[in-house]
Amino acid sequence: AQTVTQSQPEMSVQEAETVTLSCTYDTSENNYYLFWYKQPPSRQMILVIRQEAYKQQNATENRFSVNFQKAAKSFSLKISDSQLGDTAMYFCALGGGTSYGKLTFGQGTILTVHP
Amino acid sequence: DAGITQSPRHKVTETGTPVTLRCHQTENHRYMYWYRQDPGHGLRLIHYSYGVKDTDKGEVSDGYSVSRSKTEDFLLTLESATSSQTSVYFCAISPTVSGTGSSYEQYFGPGTRLTVT
Secondary structure, X not given: OOEEEOOOOEEEEEOOOOEEEOOEEEOOOOOEEEEEEEEOOOOOOEEEEEEEOOOOOOOEEOOEEEEEEOXXXXXXXXXXXXXXXXXXXXXXXXXXXXXXXXXXXXXXXXXXXXX | OOOEEEEOOEEEEOOOOOEEEEEEEOOOOOEEEEEEEEXXXXXXXXXXXXXXXXXXXXXXXXXXXXXXXXOOEEEEEEOOOOHHHOEEEEEEEEOOOOOOOOOOOOEEOOOEEEEEO
16 A cells, blocks of 8 residues: 655744655555645646656756755655745646556645745 | 636535536547645545546545546546535646557646535
């Protein structure tokens, strides 16, 4: 069974600062993918960034980057130059292998960006 | 915009009544999923489909059934709604999950808030 754990229920950051959200996972698959999704108050689930497990290079999308530590099964999200629009619930998710594309989600971290 | 709609967007129903939620996609993707979102649990998979008339159970399938008679529609039915099924329900699609170019990311509909009283 796959598991995803987000140990930070809530976090806050000042506008323009950097914040890191933590995620750990467990899987027996060799070929898997990791994702961060953002859910703003509108409730829409938005894909922020993805990481293929076979790639050593950490993924980056504009102000969002990940620190993927495969041996430690850790997948953290760093948001640089935080903006008020980054205020949302963030979910870490794990998928791939033989799972028909099913995703396993963490419990979520509520991030609040303060002006 | 991944071309996914859900209907209804909000529904209030009474315990014991049947409820059907509809997910419609315009992308012609093979894989579709139903999740429920509850505080402290993130999103949990209810059922998924890997083709027309091909469905299987997810993590929290008890009390739910699904049907997929067309590629574009995936229906979730609560045969006899209970208060424990009060939740936000999300449908998702995945472009590719195997072979060259597989990516596994999913794109979500806007969600349906269901309240069972």
